[in-house]
Amino acid sequence: MLIKIKNVTKSYQINKENVHVLKGIDFEVASGDWLTITGPSGSGKTTLLKVLSGIEQPDEGSIMIGDFHISEGEEEEKRNFRRSNIGYIFQDFKLFEQFNLLLNVMIPLLPYEKKEQIEKNAKEILGKVNLSHREKHQPALVSGGEKQRTAIARSLINRPNILLCDEPTGNLDVESRNHVMSILKDLQKEGITIILVTHDTELSTYGDHLFEMRDGLLTRKQYS
Numbered sequence: 449m450l451i452k453i454k455n456v457t458k459s460y461q462i463n464k465e466n467v468h469v470l471k472g473i474d475f476e477v478a479s480g481d482w483l484t485i486t487g488p489s490g491s492g493k494t495t496l497l498k499v500l501s502g503i504e505q506p507d508e509g510s511i512m513i514g515d516f517h518i519s520e521g522e523e524e525e526k527r528n529f530r531r532s533n534i535g536y537i538f539q540d541f542k543l544f545e546q547f548n549l550l551l552n553v554m555i556p557l558l559p560y561e562k563k564e565q566i567e568k569n570a571k572e573i574l575g576k577v578n579l580s581h582r583e584k585h586q587p588a589l590v591s592g593g594e595k596q597r598t599a600i601a602r603s604l605i606n607r608p609n610i611l612l613c614d615e616p617t618g619n620l621d622v623e624s625r626n627h628v629m630s631i632l633k634d635l636q637k638e639g640i641t642i643i644l645v646t647h648d649t650e651l652s653t654y655g656d657h658l659f660e661m662r663d664g665l666l667t668r669k670q671y672s
């Protein structure tokens with residue numbers, strides 16, 4: 449599915465002041481491509497992923513994913529669209545501490561599909577990210593890299609064709625970071641479109657297209 453973003457703006461009201469976070473964002477990503485966006489903290493990367501996924505509404509502009517206007521749909525339509533098409537790896541993992549890793553991966557689909565089927569798929573995905581031996585552990589008992597891979601596994605439970613990754617290697621050491629990036633590469637090989645945002649310029653070697661976000665605007669960068 450082609451992703452097409454045209455002239456998207458977004459501002460937040462902070463202490464009665466309008467802060468313009470996205471100031472006119474335009475780009476396209478073809479199906480199966482990998483787009484990496486680097487940029488300093490606070491430049492608007494997370495906000496961009498939120499409007500892209502329909503979690504937040506842009507002030508202006510349009511976002512089309514395939515032939516769906518995610519910037520215009522009703523909340524329920526957007527939720528259904530997200531569930532069928534988008535995986536989202538959150539910057540802060542958003543794992544439930546009271547549940548084990550298996551249940552954390554299953555949660556997004558529990559209200560919608562048969563538990564046995566979700567469990568089978570969740571186990572398969574946890575295997576793919578090398579976490580089968582940890583599925584009964586709670587998040588507090590596993591490492592940062594294992595938490596990150598759980599977040600990846602959960603983002604895949606709905607078999608998305610688009611994966612939005614917010615700082616997917618956060619504070620990981622080099623070995624864990626390389627592991628996460630090789631998982632993402634394999635996912636792209638399976639045909640998943642990847643949009644990755646990060647402040648870590650070392651990740652700018654990954655992907656087919658590279659942009660830099662600065663002060664709410666995107667510029668295309670060349671790979672060296």
Ligand SMILES: Nc1ncnc2c1ncn2[C@@H]1O[C@H](COP(=O)(O)OP(=O)(O)OP(=O)(O)O)[C@@H](O)[C@H]1O
Pocket residue numbers: 460461462469487488489490491492493494495496539647
């Ligand atoms: N819900 C919100 N309400 C008010 N301001 C917000 C909200 N979300 C983000 N902002 C502001 O928008 C700006 C951009 O934030 P955003 O999280 O998109 O940046 P970022 O590039 O992802 O930063 P980081 O790499 O630190 O996560 C920041 O100044 C932030 O304070």
